[in-house]
Amino acid sequence: MERVPILKIGDILLVSIQVDMSDQTALQLQEDLAERIVATGSHGVIIDITALDIVDSFVGRMLSTIASISKVLDAETVVVGMRPAVAITLVELGLSLNGIRTALNVERGMELIAAARSDEFEEDDQLDDAADAETTASP
Amino acid sequence: MERVPILKIGDILLVSIQVDMSDQTALQLQEDLAERIVATGSHGVIIDITALDIVDSFVGRMLSTIASISKVLDAETVVVGMRPAVAITLVELGLSLNGIRTALNVERGMELIAAARSDEFEEDDQLDDAADAETTASP
Numbered sequence: 001m002e003r004v005p006i007l008k009i010g011d012i013l014l015v016s017i018q019v020d021m022s023d024q025t026a027l028q029l030q031e032d033l034a035e036r037i038v039a040t041g042s043h044g045v046i047i048d049i050t051a052l053d054i055v056d057s058f059v060g061r062m063l064s065t066i067a068s069i070s071k072v073l074d075a076e077t078v079v080v081g082m083r084p085a086v087a088i089t090l091v092e093l094g095l096s097l098n099g100i101r102t103a104l105n106v107e108r109g110m111e112l113i114a115a116a117r118s119d120e121f122e123e124d125d126q127l128d129d130a131a132d133a134e135t136t137a138s139p
Numbered sequence: 140m141e142r143v144p145i146l147k148i149g150d151i152l153l154v155s156i157q158v159d160m161s162d163q164t165a166l167q168l169q170e171d172l173a174e175r176i177v178a179t180g181s182h183g184v185i186i187d188i189t190a191l192d193i194v195d196s197f198v199g200r201m202l203s204t205i206a207s208i209s210k211v212l213d214a215e216t217v218v219v220g221m222r223p224a225v226a227i228t229l230v231e232l233g234l235s236l237n238g239i240r241t242a243l244n245v246e247r248g249m250e251l252i253a254a255a256r257s258d259e260f261e262e263d264d265q266l267d268d269a270a271d272a273e274t275t276a277s278p
Contacts (some may be wrong), residue, residue: 004153005189005220009148015247016144018157050144081144106146106153114178 006036012044012110013037013075018051026062030069037073044113045070046106060095067100071088076116078102078109120137143168145175151183151249152176152214157190165201169208176212183252184209185245189220199234206238215255217241217248 002025007014013036019025033045047063049055055063067077078101090097101116103109141164146153152175158164172184186202190193194202206216217240229236240255242248 003190004159005157005188007153007155007189009245009249014146015152016146018144018155019140028143048144048146050146051142081146101248106148110148119169124239 002033006032008036008040008042011042012046012113013040013042014046014048014106016048016051021059021062026058030062030066033057033066034069034073037070037075043075043117044110045075045077046109047077047079048081048106049079049086050083052086053083055082055086055090055095057093057095060090060097063100064098071099076101076113078112080104080106080109142171144225145171147175147179147181150181151185151252152179152181152186153187153245154185156189158200165197169205172205173208173212176209176214180215181251182256184214184216185248185252186216186218187220187245188218188225189222191225192222194221194229194234195226196232196234199229199236200268202239203237206240210238215240215252217251219243219245219248 002019004015004017004019005027007016013033016028016034018069021029036042037045045066047066050058052059063077063079070077079097080100101112103112141158142159143154143156143164144218146155152172154168154172160168175181176184184205186200186205191198202216202218218236219242221241242253243250
C-alpha cells in the first residue's frame with residue numbers, strides 16, 4: 001500500500017499528493033496527518049495538488065475531511081497548486097470544496113496560515129481586553 | 140507521462156519523489172529542476188525520498204546527476220528522508236551517492252543549505268580581504 005509522505009517545515013505540515021488516491025490511501029493519509037498534527041503541535045497543513053489532473057468528488061471529500069479533522073486539532077488547512085483546468089472542472093461539476101481554503105502556491109499558503117493564526121490571537125486579545133475592562137469596571 | 144512537482148519555499152526548491160521513476164520521468168525532472176533553478180534563482184534543492192522503499196543504481200545516478208546540474212547552476216542539493224532500510228541496502232550494494240549531501244529531514248536539509256551558503260560567503264570575504272591586503276601592501 002502506498003503511503004503519502006508528510007513533511008514538516010517549521011510550524012507546518014506539507015503533503016504533496018502525486019498518486020491516485022484509493023479509499024485505503026486516503027484513510028491512511030487522514031490518520032497519519034491527525035497523528036502528526038498531535039505529535040508535532042503543528043498549526044497548519046498545506047496540501048499540494050499540483051500533480052493532480054482531476055479533482056473528483058472523492059478527492060474533494062477527502063480534502064474536506066482532512067480540513068475538518070485538522071480544524072478540531074487546531075490546525076488550518078490550505079490546498080495549494082490547483083491547476084486552472086482543475087478549478088474549471090470543479091465549478092462545472094458543481095463541486096464546492098467546503099471549509100477548504102486555497103492558495104496559489106506553497107508560499108502563499110504559508111502566509112495564509114500565518115495570517116489566520118495572528119487573526120486568532122488578536123481575537124483572543126480582544127476577548128481578554130473585554131474581560132479586563134469588565135473586571136476594572138465592576139466595583 | 141507523470142511529472143514530479145517542484146515546490147518553491149523561500150530560497151529553496153523542494154521535490155518529493157513518490158512515483159517509480161522511469162527514464163522519461165527522470166529526464167523530465169532534471170530538465171524541470173534546471174529550468175526552475177534558473178527562473179527562481181534558488182540556492183538549494185531538497186529531494187525528499189521518504190516514500191521510496193528502494194534506491195537502486197538508476198535512482199542513485201539520477202540523484203547524482205541532479206546534484207551535478209544544480210551545482211553548476213550554483214545550487215546545493217540535499218537528499219532527505221532516507222529510510223534506515225534504504226541506507227543499509229545502499230551500503231550493501233556498494234552504491235555511494237557521489238556528490239550528494241544527505242540530511243535526516245527537510246528542516247535539517249534547509250539548515251545544511253543555509254550553512255553551506257554562509258560558508259561560501261565567508262570564503263568569498265576572505266578572498267576579498269586577501270585581495271584588499273595585497274592592494275594595500277603594494278606601494
